[in-house]
Every structure is written in structure tokens, then in C-alpha cells.
Amino acid sequence: MSASRATAPAPARPVVGGRGPGGGPFGGMAGPPQKPMDFGPSAKRLIGRLRPERAGVVLVIALAVVSVALNAIGPRILGHGTDLVFAGVVGRQLPEGASKEQAVEQLRADGQDTFADMVSAMDVTPGQGIDFVDLRWVLLGVLALYVGASMFMWIQAYLLNTIVQRTVFRLRAEVEEKIHRLPLRYFDTNSRGDVLSRVTNDIDNVSQSLQQTMSQLLTSLLTVLGVLAMMIWISPLLALIALVTVPLSMVVTAVIAKRSQKLFVAQWAHTGALNGQIEEAYTGHTLVRVFGRQREVEEAFGGKNEELYKASFGAQFVSGIIMPAMFFLGNLNYVAIAVVGGLRVASGSMSLGEVQAFVQYTRQFTQPLTQLASMANLLQSGVASAERVFQLLDEPEQVPEASTPPALGPQPRGRVAFEHVSFSYDQDLPLIEDLSLVAEPGRTVAIVGPTGAGKTTLVNLIMRFYELDAGRITIDGVDIADLRRDDLRSSIGMVLQDTWLFGGTIRDNIAYGDPGASEERIRAAAEATYVDRFVHSLPDGYDTVIDEEGDNISAGEKQLLTIARAFLADPSILILDEATSSVDTRTEVLVQQAMAALRSDRTSFVIAHRLSTIRDADLILVMQNGAIVEQGSHVELLERRGAYFELYNSQFALPAVDSE
Structure with missing residues (x-):
């Protein structure tokens, strides 16, 4: 198995031993953050x-x-x-041949002062109807403005989409x-489902x-500024009335957004937790069925799903009040503008076209x-997800x-030499202290001991999955802390129990x-590790x-396939971690033979609970509580009648029967 892909679980909470509690179908779920999101900095x-993408952003803004400018000019021209249509309608009602002043005086004489004030403010010719030539050019001009505005908006949206997708591409x-730069400790203490949720759902x-907010946000802000300028140009009084709602709207939005902000953070945190639970329950679905824990899994899922439902519903409902x-x-x-605008048209202070434009x-x-x-919920949701991604990047x-x-x-x-090595998952719980040992080239070193003794931790330190607290480990006299991790692991092959x-x-x-291996080398590795035997019984063989x-x-x-993979890699150091614990006796014989071929002329570290499988090891290390308490050959350790003797006999002794 490729060393760079080999992993070994370690405790989410430090425990004495080399292998921490794995993420079973009921554990490892990450809860929601305790503190609310810091929206501004995120x-x-x-x-x-x-x-x-600065250049592209500048072009998008331009x-x-x-x-927006073209769209803002449109209502003014309309x-x-x-005004042309209204002037034509009013002009037809006035006596033909009279001047506008004469028509106004006649209206006042008839007691129609309000109508007279309105006519005096209009560009009207008595007796003349609608000027369809001017009206045609106005409509064509507006059409050209709106077509141009749409074209510029389409180009802007295309460029913005490109910018956003390239930005997200870089983020991914x-x-x-x-x-790949995070230490293994991070994955030990975080749910895999939550990590995957940050990498996929949150991004x-x-x-x-x-994509949805940037274009709309930019267009909306520019539209507000452009329209406000046109409104002030037409009527400062009506513009002031329109502006009264702005601070009121901002207050309403701020109050609602503040309440929904925490709910959006909880929503995406609960999404990650639920994904973690689903991933773990799916991975361990066989165990769930074997132990009859379907109801517990369903209840746990229902609880997390209910939490996500409440957070999502609350976030969407509260933010949905804004619209x-x-x-x-x-x-x-x-309503206020329509009333005031109508009064000003009646008084002749504004034309009907100006009021119509102002209403638009x-x-x-x-x-x-x-x-x-309305974008507040999308924006808050996106920033909440971004914060979760940034938390990962800041680890x-x-x-x-x-x-x-x-x-x-x-x-x-x-x-391989351990020189006064000390290591602990938690500084308050020392695991390995002042450990020294030497594995000579080509020798097989077996590591045995009770669960939690630190066996897997020992080989993980060789792989430099964790950094030492003290001491050093050398390979051929070179401190592994000075080596590139890729160079170190490329010289080590690993076959795991899982x-x-x-x-x-x-x-x-x-x-x-x-x-880069050739077909001949692949076949040779398969034959040496007994993979070739069962491959020929498959309908498609190696395919x-x-x-x-x-x-x-x-x-x-x-398991044979993973051994063949390690065989093909041809490492100088081999680590076998409980490689036969999950196979039957007949297959174990094949695996043992394959591993014997694999160990040939290589320095090998073998972790085994079945002591019968490591009798021929050159050196056997007996570990207890992170320390090597005995070392020697199988025969030597049995003769000492110490810890190894007790372990060995416990595997072959008859089960004890309690008697009263």
C-alpha cells in the first residue's frame, strides 16, 4: 500500500495506546460553533x-x-x-390659432385657474394634436437605450461568472x-463528514x-445612486420624501439580519454534523445491522435532522421577513410620492411626464x-460557509x-534507530518516554503487547505522521525530521489491518x-503475493x-492486493500492522507466505496480536504503556517467563471457568 495514502487512526481524545477510538457509526460528530460568526472580517x-481578478472586476464595474446609466436615463426620456402625448391631448382642447398665453387667459377668465396653471407650465400649441414624429424618435431612443443596457448587463454577467468561478476554483x-498539509492530529479530532462538508457543501x-449576490449587489448599489441623482434632478422635494424610507429600511434590515445571522451559522454547522453522522453510519452499516442498532441510528439521525430543520427554517423564516x-x-x-406629485402637477410646478418619470x-x-x-439571507449564508472554509485554511x-x-x-x-524518543497525544498523558531501539537492515522486528500499549503509535512515528516531543528517529543515520515527507514515505511500504x-x-x-510499472512487473508482484491465483478465477481477470x-x-x-501493491513499490522498510487479523486461517497462510516474500531483504516492522505469526521474527519487542519492557527472539523471551511468556500462554491456554 502506498505509504503516502496509509493512515492510522488516533484518538480524538488522547488515550494511552497507539490507536485511538475510531469514528464508529455513532461518534465523531462535530457540533455547531459556540460563538456567532464574525460577519464583517469574514x-x-x-x-x-x-x-x-482586479482587472476583470474593474471592467465589470465599468x-x-x-x-445602469442607460437604464436610469430611460424613464426621463419616456x-x-x-409630455408630448399629454400636450397633444390638451392642445386639441384649446382654441386653434390662439397663442398659449391667450389660451391661459381665457381659462382664467372662465374660472379654470388650476387648469390654467397646468397649461402655463406645459409646452403646448393650442389646436395642435400629438406630434407623432417626435414621439417616434423618443420611443426609438428609449428602445436603443434599453437594448444597449441589456447588452452591457449580459457582458457584465458573463465576465462576473468567469471571475467567480475562477475564484472558487482557486479556493478549492x-x-x-x-x-495535504494538515497534520494527522486534525483528522483525529474532526469528523470526516464535517471536513467533507466544508470542502464540498460549504465551497x-x-x-x-x-454568483447570485455580487452582480445583483453591484447593480443594485449603482442603480440606487443613479436613480437618486435623477430624482434630485427632477424634484428635490420628492427625492427627499423618497429618501425617508432609506434609513427606515436599513434599520429594519439590520434588526432582522442580526437575528438570522446566528441561525445561518448553526444551519451550516448542523449540515456538517449531519453529513458526518450519515457518512459514519453508512461506513459502519454492517455493524449497525449486526448489533441491531438501526433504531438508535435512526433516532440519532432524526435528532440531528430536527436540529438542522429548526436552524434552517429559523434562518430562512427570519431573513424572509425582510422582503x-x-x-x-x-x-x-x-403613495406619498403619488399624492404630492399629483398636487404639483395640478399647480403647474411639475409636468405630468416628470411625475410619471419620478414614479418610475x-x-x-x-x-x-x-x-x-432579500439578498441578506444569501449573503449571510455564503459568508457563514466561507468562515467555515477559512477556519479549515487557518488550521x-x-x-x-x-x-x-x-x-x-x-x-x-x-x-532504523529510535534515540531517546518521547511522544504523547496530550502533554498531560505521556505515552512513549525515552524509548531507544535499533532495527538493523534486513531484519524483522515484531511489536507485540496489549491493546493501548503504543504499538501503532510507534510505527506512525516512523512514518512521521506525528512529530516527536523529544529525541529523534533516524534512517541510515539521517534524522527523519530533516527529510522531506514524500522522500521518507516513498522508502516505506505499509500494509494495514483496514x-x-x-x-x-x-x-x-x-x-x-x-x-510507472510495466505489465510484467505488475504480474510478477501479483504472482509473488498469490494474487494471481484468485485473479484467474474472476471473469475479467486483471481487468x-x-x-x-x-x-x-x-x-x-x-489484503493480498494491498500486499501486492506494497511489493510492487519495492520499499526498503516495510510496516505490517495487523495484516492478517481479519482473514480466515487458510487465507492467513497465503498472506503469511506473501508477507514472507515481501519481507525478504527488507527491514520490517510487524505488529501482531497472533503471536504464532511472528515466531520467526529476528527481534520481538514487548510494549506496555508506551515502553518496551522486553525484547529478544521468540525462544529467548519464552525462556525468561516474563510479559511475553504470559501473553503467549494466554492465547493458547484453556478458558478459565469460574467455580463457586
Whole structure:
């Protein structure tokens, strides 16, 4: 098995021993954050991710300005068209041949002072109807403005989509790189489902939020500014009335958004927790059925699902109040402007076209405010997800590589030395203290001891999955802390108790140990590890496709495949961690023979609970509570009648029977 892919679980809570409690079908779920999201800095940091696209952002803003400007001019010109129509209608009612002044004097003489005031403010010719030539040019001009605005808006949306997708692409790549730089301790203490939720769901939500809010946010803000300028130009008084709703809208939005903010944080935290539970329950579905725990799993799922439902419903309901509230305030504003505008038209202070344009601007003014308010839920949801992604990116990384790392050479000998090594998962609970040992090249070192003694931890330290608290480990005299991790692990092969296969053919899974291996080398590795025997019984041979769980082959066959993979990698150091614990006796014989071939001329560390499988080891280490209490050959340790003697006899002694 490729060393870089090998993993070994460690405790979410430090315990004495090498292997912590795994994420079973009922554990490892991450709860929601205790503190509310810090919206401002997180939003600022999210916008900062657009910095590499500065040129594109500037072009998007310029296009948006042009588009909004064209849209803002449109109602003013349409107002002029309304004035042309209204002037034509009124002009037909006035005596032909008279001047406008004469017509106004006649209206006043007839007691129609209000109508006279209105006519005096109009550009009207008595007796003349609608000027359809001017009206045609007005309508064509407005059509050209709106077509141009739509074209600029389409180009802006296309560019913005490109910018957002490239930004999210970089974010995904950065998260992927971060995952590989995180220490194993991070994955020990965080639910896999929650980590996957941050990498997939949260990044997708960030992408969707940026896509939907950025364009609308930019257009809405520019529309508010452009429309406000046109409103002030037409009538400062009516503009002042329209502006009264702005601070009121901001207060309403702020109050509602503050209440929904915590709910959105909880929503995505509960999503991660639920994903973690589903992933763990699915992975352990066989155990769930064996122990009859379906009801407990369903109840646990129902509880988490209920929490997610409440948080999601609360967030959407509270933030959804914003839109109706904004519509209500907008309608109040519309009524006030309609009444005041009508009075000013009647008094001759404004033309009908100006009031009509102003009413359109009022709608254009309140609509982006309403849209901005309605985007609050999307924006908060996206920033909440972004914060969860940033939390992952801000996690402490593993110790950086040395700037000029030494190399082991093309053919490492495989001499491994522990020199006064100390390590603990928790500083308050020391595990390994002042441990020293030497594994000479080509020798097989077996590590035995009770559960929790620190056996797996020992080999994990060789792989540098964890950093030492004190001392050092050397390979061929080179401190592994000075080596590049890839160089170190490329010289080590690892076969674990839990086999890992990926969706692909048997050939692909074997070749994972050396992607550049020829067909002859793959076949040779398969024959040496007894894989070739069962492959020929499969309908497609080496082209047989294995699913991700490897359910279409047996546990022993999966284990043989992982050994063949390690054999192909040809490592100088080999680690076998309980490689035969899950196979039957007959398959174990094959696995033992395969491992014997694999161990040939290699320094090997073998962790085993079945002591009968390590009798021929050159050196046996007996560990208890993180310390080596005995070491020697199988015969030597039996003669000492110490800890190994007790372990060995306990496996072959008859079960004790209590008697009263």
C-alpha cells in the first residue's frame, strides 16, 4: 500500500495506546460553533479572494455603470414622451390659432385657474394634436437605450461568472493543498463528514452566494445612486420624501439580519454534523445491522435532522421577513410620492411626464433596496460557509519541510534507530518516554503487547505522521525530521489491518504502488503475493473492476492486493500492522507466505496480536504503556517467563471457568 495514502487512526481524545477510538457509526460528530460568526472580517476576507481578478472586476464595474446609466436615463426620456402625448391631448382642447398665453387667459377668465396653471407650465400649441414624429424618435431612443443596457448587463454577467468561478476554483485548489498539509492530529479530532462538508457543501454555497449576490449587489448599489441623482434632478422635494424610507429600511434590515445571522451559522454547522453522522453510519452499516442498532441510528439521525430543520427554517423564516417589510415601506413611499406629485402637477410646478418619470424612479429606487434586503439571507449564508472554509485554511499545519533536506540515497539500507524518543497525544498523558531501539537492515522486528500499549503509535512515528516531543528517529543515520515527507514515505511500504482499495481494476489497484510499472512487473508482484491465483478465477481477470468498498472480492483477497501493491513499490522498510487479523486461517497462510516474500531483504516492522505469526521474527519487542519492557527472539523471551511468556500462554491456554 502506498505509504503516502496509509493512515492510522488516533484518538480524538488522547488515550494511552497507539490507536485511538475510531469514528464508529455513532461518534465523531462535530457540533455547531459556540460563538456567532464574525460577519464583517469574514465578508472582507471573502471579497479579498477576488484580488487576482482586479482587472476583470474593474471592467465589470465599468460595464455595470454604463448599463445602469442607460437604464436610469430611460424613464426621463419616456417622461418627455408622456409630455408630448399629454400636450397633444390638451392642445386639441384649446382654441386653434390662439397663442398659449391667450389660451391661459381665457381659462382664467372662465374660472379654470388650476387648469390654467397646468397649461402655463406645459409646452403646448393650442389646436395642435400629438406630434407623432417626435414621439417616434423618443420611443426609438428609449428602445436603443434599453437594448444597449441589456447588452452591457449580459457582458457584465458573463465576465462576473468567469471571475467567480475562477475564484472558487482557486479556493478549492487551496483547500485541497491545505488538506495535504494538515497534520494527522486534525483528522483525529474532526469528523470526516464535517471536513467533507466544508470542502464540498460549504465551497459550493460560497460559489452560489457569490454568483447570485455580487452582480445583483453591484447593480443594485449603482442603480440606487443613479436613480437618486435623477430624482434630485427632477424634484428635490420628492427625492427627499423618497429618501425617508432609506434609513427606515436599513434599520429594519439590520434588526432582522442580526437575528438570522446566528441561525445561518448553526444551519451550516448542523449540515456538517449531519453529513458526518450519515457518512459514519453508512461506513459502519454492517455493524449497525449486526448489533441491531438501526433504531438508535435512526433516532440519532432524526435528532440531528430536527436540529438542522429548526436552524434552517429559523434562518430562512427570519431573513424572509425582510422582503415583505421592504415591500410595505416601498408602497408607503409610492403613495406619498403619488399624492404630492399629483398636487404639483395640478399647480403647474411639475409636468405630468416628470411625475410619471419620478414614479418610475421610485420603483427603481425601492426595488434595488428590496433586492439588497432579500439578498441578506444569501449573503449571510455564503459568508457563514466561507468562515467555515477559512477556519479549515487557518488550521495549524504540519511542521514545514527543511529548506535543503538531505536524501536517503537511491538504495537506502533501512537501518532504523529510535534515540531517546518521547511522544504523547496530550502533554498531560505521556505515552512513549525515552524509548531507544535499533532495527538493523534486513531484519524483522515484531511489536507485540496489549491493546493501548503504543504499538501503532510507534510505527506512525516512523512514518512521521506525528512529530516527536523529544529525541529523534533516524534512517541510515539521517534524522527523519530533516527529510522531506514524500522522500521518507516513498522508502516505506505499509500494509494495514483496514485495507484500502479504490474504484478501478485489479491492475490499477496493484499499480498504485508504482504508477510507472510495466505489465510484467505488475504480474510478477501479483504472482509473488498469490494474487494471481484468485485473479484467474474472476471473469475479467486483471481487468475486473473493484468498487470503492471492494465488496465484490473477499477480505483475504483485498489484503493480498494491498500486499501486492506494497511489493510492487519495492520499499526498503516495510510496516505490517495487523495484516492478517481479519482473514480466515487458510487465507492467513497465503498472506503469511506473501508477507514472507515481501519481507525478504527488507527491514520490517510487524505488529501482531497472533503471536504464532511472528515466531520467526529476528527481534520481538514487548510494549506496555508506551515502553518496551522486553525484547529478544521468540525462544529467548519464552525462556525468561516474563510479559511475553504470559501473553503467549494466554492465547493458547484453556478458558478459565469460574467455580463457586
